[in-house]
Amino acid sequence: MPYDKKIAIVYKSKHGSTMKYAGWLAIKLDADLYEESDVGRWDLLKYKTIVFGGPIYNSKIYNLDYILEKYNTIKNKNIIIFCPNLGLQSHEEIIDYNFVEEEMKEKIKIFFLEGSINYNELSSVDKLLFRRLVNKKKKENKLSYEHINLEKNIDMDRSNKKSIEPILDYIMKKTFDF
Ligand SMILES: Cc1cc2nc3c(=O)[nH]c(=O)nc-3n(C[C@H](O)[C@H](O)[C@H](O)COP(=O)(O)O)c2cc1C
Secondary structure, rough: OOOOOEEEEEEEOOOOOOHHHHHHHHHOOOOOOEEEEHHHHHHOOOOOOOEOOOOOOOOOOOOOHHHHHHHHHHOEEEEEEEEEOOOOOOOOHHHHHHHHHHHHHHEEEEEEEEEOHHHHHOOOOHHHHHHHHHHHHHHHOOOHHHHHHHHOOOEEEOOHHHHHHHHHHHHHHHHHHH
């Protein structure tokens, strides 16, 4: 009888960093890996743990609706969301901005990961939106020393394989009860 995997990793990435993290997680956890458009509500029912990766774009978890619209069907499972980002908002701000319902805030475990940006590969719309966001943060005095390169449109890759370790520990404990 084929061995059924217990963990699904589903991701939606615009420029690749979320896809990279999803791949690292899937290898370490021996999980099934899906791009969001390739897996539907009913396919997810066979898993014990569902991990969704969505980067932060303008304070929003990219394509979070994918999980929210299935929440009632999958709420008895372990649900984990990981969000690559560049630290332009606090974690609390992001959570409050994206989740209205207290039940979801309690039930869904969220991890934030360091993302990356390749300025020259952004579409002209994304370049404009990103510039606007960085300028707004600068005006509000919310840019830290590490963000200095963003002001100069310099590429930044802060993704790091070691940072997935707390996520791996959490998922292993939840899925295999140890
Ligand atoms: C238009 C745009 C908006 C962004 N908005 C935010 C933001 O609000 N907060 C943040 O911390 N990072 C923000 N980022 C950075 C992304 O979260 C980061 O580049 C992430 O790694 C992208 O993931 P992806 O490569 O999987 O698409 C933004 C990037 C772009 C291009």
